[in-house]
């Protein structure tokens with residue numbers, strides 16, 4: 001619940017094929033820096049920012065792409081339950097990584113959601129600085145996000161902090177909208193329950 005003075009906390013899960021820049025995005029957001037090499041560490045980081053006068057705690061799970069038989073697009077039930085929102089990353093120079101994101105959107109859309117509507121997703125085409133090696137057009141990215149109702153950004157984690165910040169803030173907004181909807185739905189259910197209790201009781205009087 002988001003009271004006026006309460007700290008807001010949200011769980012962000014980063015997914016995508018190998019070497020698309022998931023760690024680069026995470027480290028850029030946490031430190032504002034691009035360090036080039038990141039190693040194979042899977043971690044959950046917590047980071048608090050003050051936005052519009054309120055403390056926002058971002059819990060960020062920088063996942064590793066599965067290397068086993070489950071395949072690159074696999075998402076575990078634990079990850080699905082943990083996440084409030086998803087950042088699906090592909091590289092604009094790697095068509096296979098775009099196909100992995102397609103599979104992942106499908107998997108998330110089929111899973112049971114914490115929210116009344118679809119779970120919030122932002123799709124990110126990373127490595128925009130490598131235009132000369134592009135194999136996935138901006139149009140294709142945009143079409144995928146329009147047809148699946150996701151947010152979309154093309155960015156370069158290597159070049160700027162601003163694009164990365166936009167990604168996290170957009171997903172935060174979508175998560176907060178989804179929570180408000182859930183609260184609204186719970187409120188309506190509560191009203192219906194109270195009304196049935198009152199009318200139910202009257203009928204038996």
Ligand SMILES: Nc1nc2c(ncn2[C@@H]2O[C@H](COP(=O)(O)OP(=O)(O)OP(=O)(O)O)[C@@H](O)[C@H]2O)c(=O)[nH]1
Pocket residue numbers: 016017018019020021022023024025035036037038039040041063064065126127128129130155156157158159
């Ligand atoms: N040119 C360019 N290189 C990038 C960008 N983002 C990441 N890289 C490079 O791409 C490589 C992989 O980046 P990572 O952040 O480790 O990718 P990852 O998706 O976390 O990889 P795994 O953890 O192995 O799944 C590294 O060499 C990064 O320096 C970018 O925006 N532009």
